[in-house]
Amino acid sequence: MPRSTDKTIKLKDVAKAAGVSQGTASNAFSRPEIVREEVREHVLKVARELGYAGPSITGRLLRAGRVNAVGVAAIEPLSYFFKDLWARHLMDEISRICDERGAGVALVSALSDERLDWNIQSALVDGFILLCVEGGERLVEITRQRQLPYVALAIGADDSSIPAIGVDNVGGARAAAEHLIGLGHKRLAILSTALSDDHSGLVTERQVDEALYSTSRSRAQGYWQAMDAAGIARNTVPVFETRENQASTHAGMAELFDSPKPPTGILAMSDLIAMHAVDWLIQHGYSVPGDVSVVGFDGVPEAAVATPKLTTIEQPMAEIARLAVEAALGGTQVTGRRVLEPRLVIRETTAPPRD
Numbered sequence: 430m431p432r433s434t435d436k437t438i439k440l441k442d443v444a445k446a447a448g449v450s451q452g453t454a455s456n457a458f459s460r461p462e463i464v465r466e467e468v469r470e471h472v473l474k475v476a477r478e479l480g481y482a483g484p485s486i487t488g489r490l491l492r493a494g495r496v497n498a499v500g501v502a503a504i505e506p507l508s509y510f511f512k513d514l515w516a517r518h519l520m521d522e523i524s525r526i527c528d529e530r531g532a533g534v535a536l537v538s539a540l541s542d543e544r545l546d547w548n549i550q551s552a553l554v555d556g557f558i559l560l561c562v563e564g565g566e567r568l569v570e571i572t573r574q575r576q577l578p579y580v581a582l583a584i585g586a587d588d589s590s591i592p593a594i595g596v597d598n599v600g601g602a603r604a605a606a607e608h609l610i611g612l613g614h615k616r617l618a619i620l621s622t623a624l625s626d627d628h629s630g631l632v633t634e635r636q637v638d639e640a641l642y643s644t645s646r647s648r649a650q651g652y653w654q655a656m657d658a659a660g661i662a663r664n665t666v667p668v669f670e671t672r673e674n675q676a677s678t679h680a681g682m683a684e685l686f687d688s689p690k691p692p693t694g695i696l697a698m699s700d701l702i703a704m705h706a707v708d709w710l711i712q713h714g715y716s717v718p719g720d721v722s723v724v725g726f727d728g729v730p731e732a733a734v735a736t737p738k739l740t741t742i743e744q745p746m747a748e749i750a751r752l753a754v755e756a757a758l759g760g761t762q763v764t765g766r767r768v769l770e771p772r773l774v775i776r777e778t779t780a781p782p783r784d
Contacts, residue, residue, distance in 0.1 A: 438479045438480055438481040439481075440454055440455060440458075440481070440484060441454075442479060442481070443472065443475055443476045443479060443481050444472075446475050446479060447471055447472045447475040447476075449468065449471075449472060453468065453472070454472050454476075455484065457469045457472040457473060458473075458476075458483050458484055459484060495555055495759075496533075496553050496554060496555055497530075497531065497532045497533065497555065497758070498532055498533035498534065498535055498553065498554045498555060499523065499527060499532060499533070499534050499535070499554060499555065499556060499557070499558060499754055499757045499758060500534075500535045500536075500537050500549075500552045500554035500556070500557040500558070500757070501520065501523060501534060501535070501536055501537065501557070501558045501560065502536075502537035502538070502545075502548075502549060502552075502557050502558070502559050502560065502568060502572065503516070503537075503538055503559070503560040503561075503562065503568070504538075504539065504540060504545060504563055504564040504567065504568055505538055505540070505560075505562070505563070506538060506540065507536060507538045509538070510536055510538070514699075514700060514701050514727070514729040514731060515699070515727050515729060516560060516562075517729075518727070518728075518729045518730060518746055519560070519582070519746055519749070519750060520534075521730075522746050522747050522749070522750035522751075523558065523750045523753065523754055525750075526750055526751055526754045527754060530754070530758070532754070532758060535552055535553065535554050537549060537552050537557070542567070542571075545567075545568070545571055546571050546574075549571050549572055549574075549575055550574070550575060554577070554757075555577065555578070555757065555758050555759055556577045556578035556579055556580075556756065556757035556758060556759060557572050557575070557577060557578075557579040557580075557757055558579070558580055558582065558753045558754070558756075558757050559572060559579060559580070559581045559582065559584070560582055560583065561581045561582060561583050561584035561585075561586075561593075562583050562644075563642075565581060565583075565584040565585060565586055566584075566586050566588075568581075569581055569584070569586075569591055578756055578757055578758075578759050578762060579592065579756075579757065580592045580593065580594055580752070580753050580756040580757060580762075580763050581593040581594075582594055582595065582749065582753060583595060583644060585642065585643030585644065589765045589766065591766075592756065592762060592763040592764060592765070593763065593765070593766045593767065594749055594752055594753060594763055594766075594767045594769065595766060595767070595768055595769070596744050596745070596749075596768065596769050596770070596771050597768050597769070597770050597771065598644055598647035598648050598651060599647050599648070599650050599651040599654070600651060600770065600771070601648070601651065601726060601742040601744075601770075601771035601773075602647070602648040602649070602650070602651025602652045602655075602696070602698075602726065602742070603651040603652070603654045603655045604651075604655075604742060604771075604772075604773045605651075605652070605655075605696055605724040605726065605742050605773065606651065606652040606654075606655035606656060606696055607655045607658075608724060608740070608773055608775070608779065609694040609696065609722055609724060609779065610655060610656070610659045610661070612694075612722065612779060612780065612781045612782070613781045613782055614693050614694035614722060614781075614782050615661060615693075615782075616665075616690060616691070616692045616693045616694065616782075617652075617656070617661065617666045617692055617693075617694045617695075617696060618666060618667050618668075618669070618685045618692035618694070618695055618696070619649065619652055619666060619667070619668040619669070619695075619696045619697075619698070620669055620671055620678060620681055620682075620695060620696070620697045620698065620702045620703075620706055621637070621645050621648075621649065621668055621669065621670045621671060621698050622642070622644065622645045622648075622671070622673055622698040622699050622702065623641075623642055623645060623670065623671075623672060623673065624636060624637060624640035624641065624642060624645050624646070624670050625640065625641050625642075625670075626641065628670055629670055629671060629672050629677040629680070629681075630669065630670060630681075630684075631667055631668065631669055631670075631684065632668050632669070632670050633668075634653075634663055634664070634668075636670075637649045637668060644698075645670075645698060648698045648726060649668065649698075652666075652696050667685060667692075669681035669684065669685060671702055673699055673701055673702055674705070675705045675708075678702050678705035678706055678709065679705065679708075679709045681706075682706055682709040682710070682713075683709075686713070691721075692721070693720070693721055693722065693782040693783075693784070694721070694722045694723075694724075694779075694782070695721060695722070695723040695724070696724055697723060697724065697725050697726065698726050699725060699726055699727055700725035700726065700727045700728070700729045700731065700732040700739060700741055701725075701729075702725070703723050703724065703725030703726075703732070703739055703741070703778070704725070704731070704732070704735050704739060706723055707723050707735070707737070707739070707778060710723075717737055717778050718737070718777070718778050718779050718780035719780065719783065720783065722740075722778060722779040722780055722782070723739070723740070723778045723779070724740050724741065724742070724778070724779060725739050725740070725741035725742070726741060726742045726771075727741065727742070727743070727744055728741050728742065728743025728744050728746070728771070728774060732776075733776070737776070737777035737778050738776035738777040738778070739776055739777075739778050740773075740774065740775050740776045740777070740778045740779040741773075741774050741776070742771045742772070742773055742774075743771055743772050743773075743774045744769075744771050745769050745770070745771065745772075748769060749769060752767065
């Protein structure tokens with residue numbers, strides 16, 4: 430039988446050419462155990478000769494209404510999921526939970542509105558987990574159009590209609606500052622995550638209050654609450670905005686320690702910043718925690734194996750991932766904003782000051 434080249438071959442064409450019903454032809458592919466062997470082999474032989482590869486898996490899944498897969502979306506390049514320590518830790522937990530449930534994971538990423546809209550609309554998933562570190566409201570708006578279950582993580586928008594999971598950034602930061610103050614530290618400094626899109630350097634309290642990114646703003650407020658309670662004036666505690674990379678963090682450390690009375694305690698808004706700060710201190714002959722104590726934030730796995738091991742505020746990432754996967758797969762939904770409590774994990778980078 431010659432291969433047809435003038436049209437797209439469909440299952441009904443195979444059935445007609447093989448002289449069987451469309452139901453029998455379909456079963457030959459999808460339920461071969463109920464079709465007599467000679468009939469099944471005949472149908473498959475005719476299909477090969479016609480150039481028919483089999484029923485569309487995508488179509489079958491869409492008709493079934495479920496694909497047993499979670500979409501994880503961010504307005505970031507795909508490399509973000511693998512390079513950013515927080516995102517990588519979250520993806521590890523999401524992947525572990527999906528493995529336990531036999532579910533798949535699809536990464537959805539784009540920097541332009543047009544590309545993001547297409548990627549969200551075409552993703553073959555049951556629901557979405559949105560990493561709203563940047564452009565959160567836009568990501569939510571586009572995802573809502575798909576009318577699938579979704580949950581937002583790390584979103585700053587104060588909109589109770591958005592199902593969201595977050596951590597108590599104010600409370601976590603307050604615990605970090607209280608830890609250092611409790612050890613006897615009075616000369617403190619803050620290394621901040623991004624407050625704006627393109628700035629790095631010392632910032633004022635007003636600039637922090639007007640920050641574009643709510644996570645940075647909230648963590649600064651938590652630090653300040655602990656300082657206010659301890660009688661440490663905010664204007665005596667410098668805040669250096671980093672880009673959360675080695676170059677800007679090292680520049681910040683150089684500026685903070687170019688002082689007759691440099692800080693004895695560093696409050697870093699992420700573990701990555703904290704580890705870069707520790708590297709700078711060791712390179713410049715400071716002992717950690719002998720001369721300077723450092724506290725991070727996030728609780729990424731790298732913090733636990735760093736040298737020295739980092740004291741940090743640990744986010745409950747396994748619980749965040751569990752709730753998010755459950756919601757995205759159509760199970761128990763998150764309503765409003767669900768806030769989880771982080772915890773202080775004391776390791777090797779904090780101790781009382783020498784003086």
